[in-house]
Amino acid sequence: MEWMNQAALSAQKSDAVFFYVFGLSVVFLLFITALMIYFVVRYSRKRHPVAEQIEGHVGLEIVWTTVPLLLFLSIFYYGWTNYEYMRQAPRDAMVIQVTARQWSWSFEYPNGKKTKVLFAPIGKPMKVEVRSADVVHGFFIPSFRLKIDAVPSRTNTTWFQATKLGSYDIQCTVICGVDHSLMLSKVIVVPEDEFKAWYFGGEDAPEPGKNLRAAEAHPGLKDMPLGLAVLTAKGCLACHSVDGKPKVGPTLKALYGREQQILVAGAYKNITVDDAYLRRSITNPMDQVVRGYPPAMPPTPLSGQELDEVVRYIKGL
Numbered sequence: 001m002e003w004m005n006q007a008a009l010s011a012q013k014s015d016a017v018f019f020y021v022f023g024l025s026v027v028f029l030l031f032i033t034a035l036m037i038y039f040v041v042r043y044s045r046k047r048h049p050v051a052e053q054i055e056g057h058v059g060l061e062i063v064w065t066t067v068p069l070l071l072f073l074s075i076f077y078y079g080w081t082n083y084e085y086m087r088q089a090p091r092d093a094m095v096i097q098v099t100a101r102q103w104s105w106s107f108e109y110p111n112g113k114k115t116k117v118l119f120a121p122i123g124k125p126m127k128v129e130v131r132s133a134d135v136v137h138g139f140f141i142p143s144f145r146l147k148i149d150a151v152p153s154r155t156n157t158t159w160f161q162a163t164k165l166g167s168y169d170i171q172c173t174v175i176c177g178v179d180h181s182l183m184l185s186k187v188i189v190v191p192e193d194e195f196k197a198w199y200f201g202g203e204d205a206p207e208p209g210k211n212l213r214a215a216e217a218h219p220g221l222k223d224m225p226l227g228l229a230v231l232t233a234k235g236c237l238a239c240h241s242v243d244g245k246p247k248v249g250p251t252l253k254a255l256y257g258r259e260q261q262i263l264v265a266g267a268y269k270n271i272t273v274d275d276a277y278l279r280r281s282i283t284n285p286m287d288q289v290v291r292g293y294p295p296a297m298p299p300t301p302l303s304g305q306e307l308d309e310v311v312r313y314i315k316g317l
């Protein structure tokens, strides 16, 4: 379910326990309420004017003792096995040192790289060793349902395996001083090769998840298709619509495959819009200007991946 945003195995596990307990509670709420209403009606003074002496009923007592007992034990068992699961990181997990301090998070990888946001490859187990440099903090990734305290002079560990690409909030759950509410970071889940390129790359290796983070600068972009997020973050939508309305530049709707007249090197030429044309008109806007429009498009640097996403998105419009 989208609204639940389960982005890691731990989220699925934790939600399963939650809905098990919640489901049981709902069933018993309905059962007990219905029984109560039935008794109120059935044994009202009108229908049952004289109170009756009743003796115990051994069978009933056994049932209402053992059934709840078994149910409670099942809750305990289910919760316990999930807790064990969260405590035991797989042996091949990469170990990240997480340090909490007033008021920020920092992350250190096994090779010594340090970051302010946590990078994680999708589908790989990552163990976190959480420490605090000052007071008690709480390391919390809501979309992973992952939460563990950061306590001075001790190390608490847990682990996760992300199942969805994207950028997710990290929060502090313990009131730790005036800027507690600003003690925020992100975990950025990227494809494994993107993570490796950064991890094994030199000092200046580009950080993974660039376009995701460009999208972060504009709230609400996270749920958009990547291509649209890039168009928004790079300001393309100031001049182009995606719904057919003309702006300074032609609309991008139904552009792919359209016949078009363009001005190339001083002469008009008829072309059909294809991948190569789209790429060239984005990377070198002045090379080919659409008839009837001013040569007003500024060159905007896009990464190869961003360009791919934009082209794919425009094709789908």
Ligand SMILES: [Cu+2]
Pocket: 100, 101, 103, 136, 137, 138, 172, 173, 174, 175, 176, 180, 183
């Ligand atoms: Cu804190």
